[in-house]
Structures are given as C-alpha cells and as structure tokens.
Amino acid sequence: MRRYRELAPTARTIMTPGPVEVDPRVLRAMASPILGQFDPEFTEMMNETMAMLRELFQTANHQAFPVDGTSRSGIEAVLVSLIEPGDKVLVPIYGRFGHLLAEISERCGANVVVMEQEWGKVFDPEQVIEKMKLERPDIVALVHGETSTGRMQPLRDIGRACRELGSLFVVDAVATIGGADVRVDEWMFDAVIGGTQKCLSVPAGMAPITFNERAEEKIHRRKNVERGIRDASVDRNGSGVIIRSNYFDLSQLMDYWGPRRLNHHTEATSMLYALREGLRITLEEGLQERFGRHKLHERALLAGLEAMGLKLFGDAGCKLPVVTCVQIPEGIDGDAVIRMLLQEFKVEIATSFGPLKGKIWRIGTMGYSCSQKNVLTVLGALEAVLIRHKAKVDAGRALQAALDVYVEARSSMIYV
Numbered sequence: 229m230r231r232y233r234e235l236a237p238t239a240r241t242i243m244t245p246g247p248v249e250v251d252p253r254v255l256r257a258m259a260s261p262i263l264g265q266f267d268p269e270f271t272e273m274m275n276e277t278m279a280m281l282r283e284l285f286q287t288a289n290h291q292a293f294p295v296d297g298t299s300r301s302g303i304e305a306v307l308v309s310l311i312e313p314g315d316k317v318l319v320p321i322y323g324r325f326g327h328l329l330a331e332i333s334e335r336c337g338a339n340v341v342v343m344e345q346e347w348g349k350v351f352d353p354e355q356v357i358e359k360m361k362l363e364r365p366d367i368v369a370l371v372h373g374e375t376s377t378g379r380m381q382p383l384r385d386i387g388r389a390c391r392e393l394g395s396l397f398v399v400d401a402v403a404t405i406g407g408a409d410v411r412v413d414e415w416m417f418d419a420v421i422g423g424t425q426k427c428l429s430v431p432a433g434m435a436p437i438t439f440n441e442r443a444e445e446k447i448h449r450r451k452n453v454e455r456g457i458r459d460a461s462v463d464r465n466g467s468g469v470i471i472r473s474n475y476f477d478l479s480q481l482m483d484y485w486g487p488r489r490l491n492h493h494t495e496a497t498s499m500l501y502a503l504r505e506g507l508r509i510t511l512e513e514g515l516q517e518r519f520g521r522h523k524l525h526e527r528a529l530l531a532g533l534e535a536m537g538l539k540l541f542g543d544a545g546c547k548l549p550v551v552t553c554v555q556i557p558e559g560i561d562g563d564a565v566i567r568m569l570l571q572e573f574k575v576e577i578a579t580s581f582g583p584l585k586g587k588i589w590r591i592g593t594m595g596y597s598c599s600q601k602n603v604l605t606v607l608g609a610l611e612a613v614l615i616r617h618k619a620k621v622d623a624g625r626a627l628q629a630a631l632d633v634y635v636e637a638r639s640s641m642i643y644v
C-alpha cells in the first residue's frame with residue numbers, strides 16, 4: 229500500500245533572503261556515493277574545502293572549515309568557544325540577528341553590553357568605537373549584513389579599533405559571504421561566520437567559519453580532548469575554563485579538521501560535497517565578478533520597484549545589496565500578496581520579523597537565485613498581484629525600467 233506520494237517539490241522562483249535556489253551542479257554533487265570519513269579521498273576533499281574557504285573569506289588564516297548545522301551553529305561554535313563565562317561582550321544591535329548574537333552570548337555566560345540602533349539604519353562606526361573605549365570589552369560581536377532590515381554595517385574602522393584596544397572581533401557574515409565583499413584579513417576580523425543557503429547557494433546545513441591566531445590562542449587555552457580518544461602521551465588540556473559545549477568545541481573541531489584527524493562528530497558527507505561544489509562554482513565565477521553580478525541585479529530590481537511606484541524601506545546609504553526591503557502599501561494585506569505570488573506564480577518573497585512584521589516585504593537577490601530571469605519574473609508577478617489587490621501601481625513600467633538597466637549594462641560591457 230502506498231500511503232505517501234512520491235517526493236515532488238515544485239520548482240519555485242525563490243527570491244527570499246534564504247534558503248535560495250541551488251545550482252543543479254550542487255544538487256548533483258549531493259547525489260554522489262558516500263565515502264568513509266577517514267578515506268583519503270574524503271580527507272582530501274576536506275582539505276580542498278578548507279583551501280577554497282580561505283579564498284572565499286579572503287584570508288590567510290589556517291583555520292577555515294564548516295561547522296555542521298545551519299548558520300547559527302557556526303555562530304554558537306564561535307561564541308561558546310571564545311566566550312569564557314564573565315567575559316564582557318559588546319553587541320551593537322540593528323536588527324534581529326544582532327539580538328541573536330546578544331542572546332547566544334548571554335547563554336555562554338558573558339556579561340553582555342548592548343547598543344541598539346533603530347531598525348533600518350546602521351551604526352556610525354565612531355559611536356561603536358567610543359563605546360568600546362568606555363567598556364573595554366573582551367569581544368565585540370556584530371552582524372555584517374542584517375537580513376531582517378536589509379542593511380549592511382561598515383566594519384573596517386571597528387576592526388582596526390578592536391585590534392588597537394585588544395578586543396576580539398566576531399562577525400556574522402552569514403548573509404554577505406559570496407554576495408558582497410567580506411575582507412576578513414584586511415578588515416581585521418578575528419572570527420567570522422558565513423552561511424551556505426544564502427549567497428553561496430548551497431542547501432542549509434553547514435556554517436563555514438574562519439578564525440585567526442588571536443582567536444586560536446584563546447581556544448587553545450580552553451582545549452579539552454575527549455576522554456575516550458585521549459592519548460596521554462601527547463594530549464594536555466589547557467588551563468582555561470572548559471568550553472561548555474561538546475559539539476561546538478572549536479578546540480576539538482580543529483583537531484578533527486587538522487592533520488591528526490582526531491575524530492569528533494561524523495562529517496556530513498553529502499553536505500560537504502555540496503559545499504565543495506558551491507565553492508568551486510563561486511571561485512570559478514570570481515569573487516569580484518560575483519559581487520558585481522549581485523549589484524547589477526539589485527540595480528535592476530530597484531529600478532523596477534521604484535518605477536512601479538513602490539517605496540523602499542530603510543536608509544539607502546547602508547543598503548545590503550543582496551536584500552531589498554519594500555514598504556507594504558497602505559491598505560494592502562502583505563501576507564495575502566505573498567500567498568498569491570507563491571500560489572499563482574510559484575514565486576516566493578518574504579516578510580520580516582519583530583517591529584517590521586507585516587510592514588515590509590523582503591526580496592532577496594542571492595547566489596543562483598540572483599539572475600535576470602528571476603528579477604524580471606518577480607517584478608512582473610508582483611505587479612500583477614498588486615493590481616489584483618487593487619493597489620495603486622504605475623502599471624507597465626517596472627519591467628521596462630529593469631530592462632533598461634540590463635540593456636544599458638550590456639552595452640557598456642559592465643556585465644555580459
């Protein structure tokens with residue numbers, strides 16, 4: 229008896245801030261046969277993935293590997309491994325994911341000091357630096373691209389100040405990695421978390437991270453080798469407070485990803501295939517070319533939305549290039565529009581959280597989803613659905629405005 233239908237997910241046009249569409253090459257990689265976790269073929273793939281992650285993060289850090297779990301697993305691993313209970317952690321918050329950094333830091337036993345900025349804006353770096361001088365935090369944790377509000381925080385000056393004042397700088401670059409410039413070494417980030425299901429266009433389930441020797445030193449002090457696999461002749465535990473999580477203990481993960489291959493968890497084989505292929509695609513395209521592509525499609529989307537007469541949300545000076553926030557027009561049921569887009573056009577866009585719930589739509593232009601076909605599709609569909617909902621829109625102009633951007637870009641050879 230067949231009780232369940234065969235799996236047959238609809239092919240959607242996914243224009244949310246993640247998860248986004250995945251390149252068929254990545255899906256094919258995931259269907260490859262399983263290898264054992266100590267098979268030299270597999271450990272070679274682990275090493276190649278580390279090398280490609282260093283290029284992605286634009287870093288010379290040795291430590292660059294994925295944590296198994298979604299992006300927040302990477303955030304937890306970095307914070308629980310770096311925060312010793314009682315450490316002071318400064319978290320400037322300008323949206324949902326800043327709150328998440330503060331909450332996880334609290335759970336790690338930190339003395340958390342927060343600063344809050346109105347959603348839709350970012351911090352003046354000087355304001356953060358002043359606060360750092362006052363508070364002298366052990367760690368500063370900040371979001372680079374805040375997907376909940378569609379804003380991007382400039383981090384270069386804060387990075388330099390962290391180095392000067394002796395704070396470790398932890399950056400959530402989940403939304404920006406692979407879609408906008410994240411210069412880990414140049415901007416002096418000490419530990420960084422990326423995401424897979426956003427601009428890298430790999431399914432959710434891994435969190436690439438990197439950290440430098442400053443961070444490594446602190447983690448080494450807290451080193452603990454699992455009792456059942458300890459070798460008394462070489463393993464000496466550190467003098468620092470033991471890391472409270474076993475799964476997210478970066479001192480153990482470093483041994484697993486290092487030459488000793490000291491077993492920790494079982495590496496997620498098919499996800500590693502996916503990440504490796506996603507990274508190969510990203511580096512083949514070229515980082516700067518990829519960022520340029522994200523900016524081009526953002527430009528076309530913005531031109532279309534504005535030509536339609538829609539108002540954008542947030543401070544334009546710090547817009548996150550890979551997420552566009554649109555104010556839901558007065559009298560329009562935002563959720564009904566989202567439902568109709570999905571049902572009739574198979575197009576998915578998102579709303580937001582907290583104070584912005586029901587007030588804005590968020591349209592992602594990330595990774596494999598960031599294409600001319602998708603931008604034109606979402607503009608056409610949104611216009612039709614808004615007309616259907618009796619919203620006042622300047623009909624017929626959005627696609628022309630977006631096409632203008634594409635035609636112009638092609639003729640000036642910015643992008644072919």
Ligand SMILES: *Cc1c(COP(=O)(O)O)cnc(C)c1O
Nearest residue numbers: 298299300325373374375402403
């Ligand atoms: C999506 C996102 C996260 C959380 O990622 P999950 O993969 O859902 O755990 C964290 N930070 C930012 C900035 C994000 O955009």
